[in-house]
Amino acid sequence: MFGLPIETALLVFGFPLFWILYTIMFLVVTRDWARDSAADDEVP
Amino acid sequence: MSGTVISFLVLYYVVVLGIGYWAMRRGAGEDLEGYLLGGRQVGPLPTALTLQSTSMSGYMFLGAGGLGFAQGYWALWYAAGDIGGGVLNLSVIGRRMRKLSQIFGALTAIEYLEKRYPSPAIRLFAGILTVFLLGFYVLAQLIAGGKGMALVTGIPYPAALAIAVGIILIYTFMGGYLAVAYTDFFQSLIMLVGVMWIVIAAVSELGGLTAANNAIAELDPTLLSIWGKDLGFQGQWGVVAGALLIFSIGYMGWPHVVTRHMAMTKPATARRAGLWATLWNLFFVPAPYLVGIMAILILPGLDDPEMAIFEVAGKLLPAAVTGLVMAAIMAAIMSTADSLLLQTGSIASRDIYERFINPKASETQMVWVSRGLVFAIAVIGYVVALVEPPTVFGIVIFATSVLGSAFLPAYVCAVWWRKANTPGALASMIAGALVSFVWQYAGLVETTQVHPMLAGVVSSTVTMVIVSLATQKMSPVPPHILDALDASVAVGPIPGRFAEASDLSLANEAAAIEKTLDRGDRHG
Numbered sequence: 078m079f080g081l082p083i084e085t086a087l088l089v090f091g092f093p094l095f096w097i098l099y100t101i102m103f104l105v106v107t108r109d110w111a112r113d114s115a116a117d118d119e120v121p
Numbered sequence: 122m123s124g125t126v127i128s129f130l131v132l133y134y135v136v137v138l139g140i141g142y143w144a145m146r147r148g149a150g151e152d153l154e155g156y157l158l159g160g161r162q163v164g165p166l167p168t169a170l171t172l173q174s175t176s177m178s179g180y181m182f183l184g185a186g187g188l189g190f191a192q193g194y195w196a197l198w199y200a201a202g203d204i205g206g207g208v209l210n211l212s213v214i215g216r217r218m219r220k221l222s223q224i225f226g227a228l229t230a231i232e233y234l235e236k237r238y239p240s241p242a243i244r245l246f247a248g249i250l251t252v253f254l255l256g257f258y259v260l261a262q263l264i265a266g267g268k269g270m271a272l273v274t275g276i277p278y279p280a281a282l283a284i285a286v287g288i289i290l291i292y293t294f295m296g297g298y299l300a301v302a303y304t305d306f307f308q309s310l311i312m313l314v315g316v317m318w319i320v321i322a323a324v325s326e327l328g329g330l331t332a333a334n335n336a337i338a339e340l341d342p343t344l345l346s347i348w349g350k351d352l353g354f355q356g357q358w359g360v361v362a363g364a365l366l367i368f369s370i371g372y373m374g375w376p377h378v379v380t381r382h383m384a385m386t387k388p389a390t391a392r393r394a395g396l397w398a399t400l401w402n403l404f405f406v407p408a409p410y411l412v413g414i415m416a417i418l419i420l421p422g423l424d425d426p427e428m429a430i431f432e433v434a435g436k437l438l439p440a441a442v443t444g445l446v447m448a449a450i451m452a453a454i455m456s457t458a459d460s461l462l463l464q465t466g467s468i469a470s471r472d473i474y475e476r477f478i479n480p481k482a483s484e485t486q487m488v489w490v491s492r493g494l495v496f497a498i499a500v501i502g503y504v505v506a507l508v509e510p511p512t513v514f515g516i517v518i519f520a521t522s523v524l525g526s527a528f529l530p531a532y533v534c535a536v537w538w539r540k541a542n543t544p545g546a547l548a549s550m551i552a553g554a555l556v557s558f559v560w561q562y563a564g565l566v567e568t569t570q571v572h573p574m575l576a577g578v579v580s581s582t583v584t585m586v587i588v589s590l591a592t593q594k595m596s597p598v599p600p601h602i603l604d605a606l607d608a609s610v611a612v613g614p615i616p617g618r619f620a621e622a623s624d625l626s627l628a629n630e631a632a633a634i635e636k637t638l639d640r641g642d643r644h645g
Contacts, residue, residue: 100395
């Protein structure tokens with residue numbers, strides 16, 4: 078791919094793909110964090 | 122010297138100073154929390170971009186380009202970890218640290234450590250180590266700024282250095298954290314546009330990425346491998362792991378970066394900030410390394426690899442675009458330098474001066490002590506950068522390896538491990554800093570083929586676990602800290618009882634919290 082050896086192509090494109098998936102997973106599993114939003118208002 | 126290049130730089134400086142002035146008018150410098158944490162009102166996009174532009178320093182335009190030029194695609198190991206550094210940092214400690222720092226009433230990343238691991242020794246050691254290492258890191262930014270500006274504009278190095286230092290000082294003094302956060306926001310956009318422009322120009326010049334890679338393969342096929350020029354790093358997984366770790370998990374140990382968590386508007390800001398950080402990194406992070414690799418073909422006779430990006434910009438781009446790229450490079454340097462100076466000044470004033478020298482210091486005194494120290498550090502940095510400048514890559518790898526090794530377990534365990542106690546944290550910081558430092562200066566990288574960052578992090582983590590477990594009976598984590606830790610882990614509002622706890626034990630911090638809460642009520 079793009080004239081690169083396979084392992085180099087994996088390094089160049091594989092890691093970004095991993096981080097994209099990580100970010101999506103992070104957003105999915107933390108949907109309930111919105112409940113923290115009221116925190117500032119509830120402390121007297 | 123091109124008039125167009127200078128016009129762009131002047132325009133850039135005017136905008137940056139304008140943002141600093143706006144932050145000052147907004148009242149960011151009125152009290153200590155406003156000055157140091159922007160009143161904890163920084164939203165997701167500015168949080169992500171200040172996090173990233175602070176992390177991505179002049180190293181990206183000098184060190185990264187130079188590494189790509191010297192080692193080819195092996196350099197991308199650093200980028201592979203770096204792309205996820207922002208989201209990893211925000212997802213692992215962002216939300217919990219935001220909540221815990223508010224419960225503790227901590228205003229600096231070092232003060233936060235003392236509140237979590239209660240002992241003056243923690244604050245003294247962490248404060249002095251951080252001021253020392255961030256001072257080095259500032260030095261790298263000053264050298265990068267002076268070298269770059271001198272080359273592109275033709276201004277003599279001492280004058281170019283003085284201009285960069287002067288601008289950074291002015292707007293750091295003007296608005297504190299808020300000025301830094303919002304100028305970082307603007308600068309990160311300039312950095313992205315500038316670096317994308319130059320990478321597109323470089324690849325186009327060579328007829329596309331495939332053609333460029335084929336040409337590199339004809340020159341030296343090992344430059345396309347994942348093991349570096351002449352396969353110099355073949356099988357050295359310890360070095361590869363360190364390259365991956367230093368800019369991924371390493372950020373979680375950098376006090377000037379984790380402060381960004383404490384300034385977020387609310388804990389959930391970490392979610393969207395994580396998304397923005399990844400998006401920005403995907404485009405920005407690999408680009409300087411790629412330009413360095415392309416420079417192998419564009420500038421075959423280049424003497425100083427660290428100047429690869431500047432030279433490519435000067436050779437391929439028209440003057441107007443070179444001005445924009447130069448502004449981007451200065452943005453990368455200055456957005457890191459201002460944060461470093463602010464953090465160094467605030468840690469030295471609050472964590473050392475107020476804590477150990479003058480406990481009754483007023484907020485105005487503190488702000489002025491911080492500004493005085495910022496000025497002193499900038500002057501010392503200027504003199505060193507002028508007299509005997511070391512390489513930017515060398516300083517950055519040294520400072521970031523020691524910082525990450527010393528503080529990573531302390532910050533991560535602070536919110537994730539209930540048994541992490543004061544002796545464990547102190548021993549971990551000392552072990553991480555020492556091992557990482559000795560590893561670099563005793564030449565152990567060559568003999569062991571292990572990166573100093575990897576050696577340092579493993580040492581500090583193992584030390585944290587062993588010492589914490591061994592001293593649980595002698596030095597248990599106090600109940601009020603465990604209570605605060607539980608509240609930071611739980612999803613939901615911070616229980617009201619913590620405001621009273623702060624009032625009892627944290628007199629001046631409680632006042633700062635109260636101001637924030639009043640502001641929150643007005644906005645809410």
